[in-house]
Amino acid sequence: MYADSEANIAFRNEYLKTKTANHAGTIVDRPEVYLDEAFCNANHVRGQTWLSSDNIRYNKNGKGDRVANRNVLLSLTKLNKPTAIYAANTIATRYKHTLYYTPPYHPTLQPIELIWGLVKNRIAADPPKSGADAVTKVLAGINAIKPQEWLNRFSHVQKIENDFILCSKS
Numbered sequence: 432m433y434a435d436s437e438a439n440i441a442f443r444n445e446y447l448k449t450k451t452a453n454h455a456g457t458i459v460d461r462p463e464v465y466l467d468e469a470f471c472n473a474n475h476v477r478g479q480t481w482l483s484s485d486n487i488r489y490n491k492n493g494k495g496d497r498v499a500n501r502n503v504l505l506s507l508t509k510l511n512k513p514t515a516i517y518a519a520n521t522i523a524t525r526y527k528h529t530l531y532y533t534p535p536y537h538p539t540l541q542p543i544e545l546i547w548g549l550v551k552n553r554i555a556a557d558p559p560k561s562g563a564d565a566v567t568k569v570l571a572g573i574n575a576i577k578p579q580e581w582l583n584r585f586s587h588v589q590k591i592e593n594d595f596i597l598c599s600k601s
Contacts (some may be wrong), residue, residue: 442507443534446598447592453529460528545584546576 453460514579523530550572559565 439534443595446534447596450531461527462529463529540588542584542588545587549580
């Protein structure tokens with residue numbers, strides 16, 4: 432289906448295994464939220480730098496060699512960098528939703544990408560004349576999406592997931 436790297440194939444298989452564990456037959460145990468890799472790659476959490484007012488680098492605890500090469504400094508920052516906490520994780524957990532990070536370069540596993548494609552196709556049929564017209568058409572296109580269209584796209588994604596699962600088993 433795709434010419435994937437081994438890392439992408441492993442990530443996709445783990446994603447599908449986790450996702451299918453949330454299903455009891457055709458019933459979903461917990462609501463599902465999909466996030467693609469772009470969400471984590473964006474700068475959602477401000478990084479921290481440990482510099483004195485004289486621009487001298489320190490470990491977080493203030494100890495250690497003050498003269499170090501780039502590799503040593505990078506390894507120290509990795510050790511001391513706090514774990515990123517994303518609002519999406521916090522909100523999804525609070526409301527007992529299951530959060531999925533879809534594999535890289537797999538928009539076909541994202542129902543929202545298929546809906547966005549539907550909106551873009553409708554806009555392409557009648558291109559906007561100005562920036563304001565584009566905004567109006569995008570909002571109108573989003574509001575014109577019917578519940579059945581969402582359900583169709585979700586079912587399509589489930590079919591693709593099942594195809595991937597069958598391919599990974601063979």
